[in-house]
Amino acid sequence: MANITKKVSWSSRGDESGAAGEETPLLNGSEQSRPLRQSLDYDNIENQLFLEEERRMSFMAFRCLEISRWVICGLIGFLTGLIACFIDIAVEQLAGLKYKLIKENIVKFTEAGGLSISLLLWAALNSFCVMFGAIIVAFFEPIAAGSGIPQIKCFLNGVKIPRVVRLKTLVVKVVGVIFSVVGGLAVGKEGPMIHSGAVLAAGVSQGRSTSLKRDFKIFEYFRRDTEKRDFVSAGAAAGVSAAFGAPVGGVLFSLEEGASFWNQMLTWRIFFASMISTFTLNFFLSIYHNKPGDLSNPGLINFGRFESEAMEYNLYEIPLFIAMGAIGGGLGAFFNFLNYWLTIFRIRYVHRPCLQVMEAMLVAAVTATVAFVMIYFSTDCQPLGPDHTEEYPLQLFCADGEYNSMATTFFNTPERSVRSLFHNPTGTYNALTLGLFTLTYFFLACWTYGLAVSAGVFIPSLLIGAAWGRLCGILLASTTSTASLWTDPGKYALIGAAAQLGGIVRMTLSLTVIMVEATGNVTYGLPIMLVLMTAKIVGDYFQEGLYDLHIKLGSVPFLHWEAPATSHWLTAREVMSSPVTCLNRIEKVGTIVDTLSNTSTNHNGFPVVVQPAKLCGLILRSQLIVLLKHKVFVELARSRLTQRKLQLKDFRDAYPRFPPIQSIHVSQDERECMMDLTEFMNPTPYTVPQDTSLPRVFKLFRALGLRHLVVVDDDNRVVGLVTRKDLARYHVGKHGLEELHLAQT
Amino acid sequence: MANITKKVSWSSRGDESGAAGEETPLLNGSEQSRPLRQSLDYDNIENQLFLEEERRMSFMAFRCLEISRWVICGLIGFLTGLIACFIDIAVEQLAGLKYKLIKENIVKFTEAGGLSISLLLWAALNSFCVMFGAIIVAFFEPIAAGSGIPQIKCFLNGVKIPRVVRLKTLVVKVVGVIFSVVGGLAVGKEGPMIHSGAVLAAGVSQGRSTSLKRDFKIFEYFRRDTEKRDFVSAGAAAGVSAAFGAPVGGVLFSLEEGASFWNQMLTWRIFFASMISTFTLNFFLSIYHNKPGDLSNPGLINFGRFESEAMEYNLYEIPLFIAMGAIGGGLGAFFNFLNYWLTIFRIRYVHRPCLQVMEAMLVAAVTATVAFVMIYFSTDCQPLGPDHTEEYPLQLFCADGEYNSMATTFFNTPERSVRSLFHNPTGTYNALTLGLFTLTYFFLACWTYGLAVSAGVFIPSLLIGAAWGRLCGILLASTTSTASLWTDPGKYALIGAAAQLGGIVRMTLSLTVIMVEATGNVTYGLPIMLVLMTAKIVGDYFQEGLYDLHIKLGSVPFLHWEAPATSHWLTAREVMSSPVTCLNRIEKVGTIVDTLSNTSTNHNGFPVVVQPAKLCGLILRSQLIVLLKHKVFVELARSRLTQRKLQLKDFRDAYPRFPPIQSIHVSQDERECMMDLTEFMNPTPYTVPQDTSLPRVFKLFRALGLRHLVVVDDDNRVVGLVTRKDLARYHVGKHGLEELHLAQT
Structure with a gap:
């Protein structure tokens, strides 16, 4: 076991500096005994020279520095927003192309028979996309695999992971995430945004790029760990903000993960970067959607408006919410448990890049197949109303004017599926559809996380939770006679989503705020908080959070918030x-x-x-x-x-x-x-x-x-x-x- | 000047402990050379005994402590919510009674002539209420004067102000604020909630009350400054949360003002207290309003729902918002400037309690008179629609079926006036009404802040800002031909309110979040943030923030966030x-x-x-x-x-x-x-x-x-x-x- 924990993919290759200091050689196959990471160095150039420079600086010089910091944060926010926008548009275009192609094919073969050809097409398209995404990750920049959140957590905690904030990592991350989402994997594009924001921040704030061998001779003052880390916090916050349209959530995420000393000006700059990031994304997307200047739709994932009237909750629903939180915590712990062993398996046996690519392709093909089979055998037909919001309604074997309900969950980008589960009117899904979907998607998502592709776990978690949450809502409505009480299963979908996500990642404060901001509804603050707390308590009883597990697998000297409670006798x-x-x-x-x-x-x-x-x-x-x-x-x-x-x-x-x-x-x-x-x-x-x-x-x-x-x-x-x-x-x-x-x- | 700054009312009498340590004897009249405050003592019992106790403690004991902390925070939130509820209901009932009485009187005398009797009645009622409020403050607990926010800021910063967290202070504060709001002063009941929450927290967490001479023998572990201060943070956050229905804003307020070391568990507990506080207030108010269980209307002041469709903003409006921010900053600085000199005048000449009571009564009478005169001479009549929201529409000299528009701003509790300015449809107010109102209310509010009554400055600031903001909106609409662009002056009222409040108090991060939460609309985050930043920058150029001015007048050893920028040469x-x-x-x-x-x-x-x-x-x-x-x-x-x-x-x-x-x-x-x-x-x-x-x-x-x-x-x-x-x-x-x-x- 001790042997296993020494090898983990995301911190495994190469080294940042040759320094042999405090290294934790996490080995990966052939590369032996090379130092791999070093802690961030908060006082690294606080030597006499540095102190003398600071002593010589005038008040104006300090003010200029402060203004530079603001400018950099604005830039970070702007660029992060742009990247989010690019990812969003690329995914939408490519996924649109793919789904259109497959849909036409399915329509063609539904009547004529031979749907297996459609399946093959679907699986092949997925595998191809994922192959591309996996190749660039596995061969060029393994650190870009996954969501990058554990790495950023470590970085903000003060542990330097080699190459984690390089330009090359950013490029691979962005291109990789586009292909893995388009490839139909059970992944989201939100987690990688956080990493992307962090890389941008590290790059912009240093005024040079070693990869491009360009030094702009600006911001030289910021070339030290303390400053760089502050900017990386801002970048991570901007990433969260762009991903979820949650600027306050972004700030809290950075603080929760990174801050030690609360600095008001720094926090405010982080907030500024977050705001600019949401705003930029918003603005460019509004142009893309031909509604220029309409800025009321923030974030890569938008949960849609939760109207207060339909979505009111009552005091007696709170115990139900808490129970759902407990379920989410349990399921989350199970997810983490499976993923933990899977990761260990991968570290042992799937550490060669070509194997990693093949595994990713396999998962893509299986995902497509499972989805196809589920849709094929589903009998859940729903009428296609005039105001349907489905982008690609699949008729398949349904009557004319109806569509296959299972297809709205599987035959769609996960972001859209989440929104459908939250907002589609009562009766859109039947219980069996949701149950089967939850079951399959749970295992698919679990298998997917940890592949050598750039991808996040937020959206799959939300999707699983929304599915079983909505299922709960439907079941509640069917068991009680006074059906009007539980009219809207969308409310339960939201709570379920929060519970499942909380159960997996165990974030609390920031996640509450992110959820509140993404729903645009303050009212749900208390229930979401209670749900997340319950999920965390229940989940922690069984297993650590997903990110913490992966950090632990890296055996990184990660400092938690407080010393262990019973350590007072140690000196x-x-x-x-x-x-x-x-x-x-x-x-x-x-x-x-x-x-x-x-x-x-x-x-x-x-x-x-x-x-x-x-x-x-x-x-x-x-x-x-x-x-x-x-x-x-x-x-x-x-x-x-x-x-x-x-x-x-x-x-x-x-x-x-x-x-x-x-x-x-x-x-x-x-x-x-x-x-x-x-x-x-x-x-x-x-x-x-x-x-x-x-x-x-x-x-x-x-x-x-x-x-x-x-x-x-x-x-x-x-x-x-x-x-x-x-x-x-x-x-x-x-x-x-x-x-x-x-x-x- | 140095002499003046030694005397300031809120830290002037009595002493907390007899300790002569690090005292800053701020003298007030007769009481000479008694030590007055001491810094909080973070390590006060971290002696060998304490360390030994901690060493002996088992893991279970630590867990029990942690659970106690959560229980205490829950209690703090619950009690704070209850107190907010009590204040709200008391104010609503008493103010309702008062306005009904006056309205009947006015209606009676409008036709018959002799409105001067109505004026006398109004002024007398106001003065009487304020007299009562001022007497308890001036004679029994001078520390309860004002909003208490500067005192809480100091407390959280680590400066102990005598008697600031005593039960007696709480009682005087709560009763005082009810009477000053009912007395029609230009004050709000929100600021005092923060102080109330803090006192509750200090009391509950110690498990005893010295005033009541009761020791419940619980929570003895928490009887030290570090722990007490943490709970007071939670209490302040719960207060903000109850006041504005802004739990996240509350947390950020506490962090902005108090936190030094960011502790995740503490922050989460603070968040919990805030949530419970909003929830409790919400729940009991919903029962009071006969809609039990409807929890979607949080906070003492609720800005009402800003519907996205009507309130959308566009990119080109942002410069306008920023300009309004600058105006707000300027006006805020002017407000602070006036109030600063007024405070110094008060310290010199109005330091005897009976004089203080008389001044408060004078202000109350003048406020009533000014309001009456403004209403009397106003010719702004508006039709009384079927869906009017005015509680006490005054017809006065308007035609039947119409009401006096000026009266909706003056003849109302300030909270309702703010909401009217935000939400009443276009054309409810004419420009002259708003201009006159801004002018008079500005000076009234400025005169009022610093009186020996328990009262906050948030609502008056918002009201002034909302008035001139709406005025800006109306002017913009009238100057441009494409009227449809600037349809809703309510949007400008919101921005104006933010600008004015920001210009006066100079809070940034927390205020942005509070405003966002109180409007229930995430979309306005960026403009509000930009406005608050502009207001702060412009305001700081002229004058410090109101709270900081009052803290400075107390010559308290208040530590800011960072060492002065040019102090590196000091060792x-x-x-x-x-x-x-x-x-x-x-x-x-x-x-x-x-x-x-x-x-x-x-x-x-x-x-x-x-x-x-x-x-x-x-x-x-x-x-x-x-x-x-x-x-x-x-x-x-x-x-x-x-x-x-x-x-x-x-x-x-x-x-x-x-x-x-x-x-x-x-x-x-x-x-x-x-x-x-x-x-x-x-x-x-x-x-x-x-x-x-x-x-x-x-x-x-x-x-x-x-x-x-x-x-x-x-x-x-x-x-x-x-x-x-x-x-x-x-x-x-x-x-x-x-x-x-x-x-x-």
Whole structure:
């Protein structure tokens, strides 16, 4: 098991920097023992140079920075909206083409017989699309698989996943999601929007692209982890906002997942990015739909208007809602359980790209087949009213003027199916249709999540929930005589959707707000909240949330919100890594090179001491590497007086892909030189005494976004170093506090 | 000026504890030199005893605590909702009675002549109500004056204002607000709800009431500042939620004003309290309105449904909205400017309670007179349609079947007037009516805010804004030929209301969400946000926000979100108070008593050192006082071996009103005894080196909610102490960084 958890696809290949620091080598097949990720570095260039720059800055300079931040956030929002718009239009056009083709084919063969040809056509079209989507993901950028939400959660938490915010990832993600949705998989295009927004944010805010090898020489100040992370929060929020038309939900998502220290200006900028994103999407879609300027239809997925009159709920319905929440929690846990084992199976046996592509194609073909069979054998015919909203009504074996009801759920993009389930009038579906649909779609969606395609789990979850929710509504209406009470099954579809989604992803605050915003109805706030809470409580009893499971499979040093409840008896002394490698303030180059090359000193930060072991600063691996690269040695400085002094710019240019120590050549002579670290170290690192309790250390890490905390004794002598991984190790298991075995701790 | 700012009504009388620590003696007339507030104490009982208790606690105990927290939040929400319901019904009944009486009188005298008698009646009724409201505030609980939002902001920021969360304050606040609204003042009942929720939260969470001398022996664990403050956040959120039917807005309000460290569980509990509060209010109001179970009408103020079709906005309207935002910002700044000088005038000349009551009565009479005159001379008659929504239509001199349009704005509770301005069909008001109304109401509201009555400024601001906003809409419609474009002036009323409110209070994120939730329309998110941003930027250019002005007048050590931008060159060394009084680990009782009695050692926390000056802990004034009170002396412990050991309970029972040092009698013999502080001090206080920059120190304070930070040198020797006040001193003025003169720093 410990062996298994070391391998997981989304964090498995390549490395971001060569730095060997705090690596968690998650191996994937052939590529062995290469460091794979590093924690974000909140203070990475808070060295003397940086402090001096800040001290020199005038009030106007700070104001300019602040304005730049706003401009960047506006840009992030705008671009995220544009991408969402592009995805939406592409999916709609391609899916339209596909469904039209298949529909014509089905109509042709319904009378003549030989519908198996239609099935083949359908399956082939799906497989082809999915193949394309899977190839680019599996062969070019495996990190773009899935929704990207676990990766973004990790990034915002402070764990850097290699290549997660690269331009190439974005391109693969966007193209991939279009093809997987068009390919008819049980996936949504919403999750990937969050990842896309995050990548855009990381790119725009740095003012350069390493992939394109362009440096626009702007926003150089923001080339550090703290700032970048703030912008990525904004990007993720803009993504949520574009996906669901939920700007407030987006802000809360970012805060729930990422924020540690609540900063009002930052939050407001995030909100701005979200607003602009929804607005942009809205505006361009309104032009696309030939209603330019009509801005009242936000989001990629729109749940449609829930009119208050028809959808009122009553006090006595609340227990019902809560019961549905419990069902959702249970089903969600089951979903996660299945997906967990499936993922482990995949890690073991389906780790070669071509196998991954084949699996994806198989799923696509099976999905088409199942859908076809369900539609074929369905006898649920409904009259095709004058105001029908179906885009592609399939008549099949129904009488003229009627259509096959099962086809509205399967023969459609999932977004449209959700809306139909919410809003189609009473009687559109019969109970059997919904039951069968729930059953099949549940397993299809579960199988699909984790494939090497770019795709989200939001919409499938909503769809499953809406189906069984509507089923509940219908059953309730049929069991009670006073039918008027439960007139609208759409209401139950909404609650079911919330319950199922909550049961799978276990988001709470932000999901409530997202649902409220997507329905455009504040009234449902309380029931949705209660449902999501119930779903979370019930679900957590059985199994973790889907994203958390996948994060756990990555054995990432992910810090939760609070220290485990029973960890008060642990102190920094027990938690810290010790002994810790310290450097002298003026240190021999050879020692530094050896320290950095030594794979057992797996830290990214080194306390700097003056004898005897008294702490005077902290220096980072990345800083040392830049220093070595520029050969900032005391002896050389003396001999070449005219040499350009190392500037902040040199650190910024190297950010974020610092070269590995192996690539830096240091001659034998140079090894004897000395390096003066005083100017480059962080002179005032945070410290704690040895007796500080774990919750307190934890709080420091979370609130300040630390990654290293030096532990000192009463005489200010370094006795240890606490890193994120030291903290992430502890969690509450069934038998009280347990130590997690993080890979290579 | 410095002299003036020392006196301000809402923080002027009495004292919470006798502690002389960090006091800011804001004097009011006769009561001299009594300490008045102290900062909240985030680590107040994080001493060894406390740590030991936490270490002993099992996982189940932690879970029980967590459940208690949820129960308390539910209770807070429920009670807040009940109080809101009570206020609403009381106001509606009493105001109904009043308006009916006056209307009958006016109808009687309109034909017969002698309307001056009606005027007298109106003015007398108003003055009488307001007199009652003002008397209880001015004589019994001056802290209950105003909306209470500045006080709650301070409380959440970590500054304790005496008596602000007492039961007596709550009672006065609730009764006071009923009478001031019924008294026809230009006030709202929404602001006070926030304060009420906060008081409830502080009371419920402590499981006892000092006013009622009842201790329910529950929730004893929560008797410390950190926990109390968290619950007060929830209470404030519940208040916002009940006031505006905006649970998400409530959460964001709490976060914007109070949160430092974003804690997911806490946020969720806050959200829960908010939801329950809206729901409770909703539920009981639905019973009151004879529609039991209809839960779709949340909040004390409900802006009514904004139907998407009629209210759509277009891209080209956005610049107009922004322009309105700028107007709102300007008008808001003007409002604040006037109110600032008025407040200073009041502090100087109207500080005696009877004068305050007389002023309030005067304002009430003037308000009635102005309203009457405006209605009397108005010629704006509108037909009384079959579906009119006016509760008390005044015919006056209009033709039969018509009513006086001016009366719908003045002769009504402000909440109803706002709704009329938003929703009455085009042509209900003519431009002159609205212009005159804006003008008079602006000055009336400005005069009213700051009176010794319990009242909020939200609704008057909205009303002023809605009036001029609707005026803008009407003017736009009249200037353009294509009238259809600007059909609905209600849309402009909404934007105007947002602009005006934003211009006055300068809230941003939370206000956007509150407005969105209160209108039940997500579509207006972006314009409202842009408007509020513009209003804030324009307003800030001229003058601070109303609440901030009042906080500044109180010269409170209020910490803003971030350190001033240009303060990077300041280090802990420059900021800290030095020399600092340290105590030895085993200290003579006499020394401790002298230290605490010495008014120049105005700190609430004392570093504990071992020779030579090496830091080994931090102990608080309140802890020392409890120790002295229980005579925990080394010698006594030796002689009386059976003596009960001091327990955590003793600290909790004394919380939060620790006796002043003067009240503790220590005999001359006892002065020679020794006290061992080891067991009671916080053994691992946060420390920083001397060279830490101010922004970094600031961040520690904000993120961890600190109040003392010990500054140490390289050898861990105490060199100084940074307190909140040391940080609050610095702000960015017109000439760069300035030091603020906080009273008696």
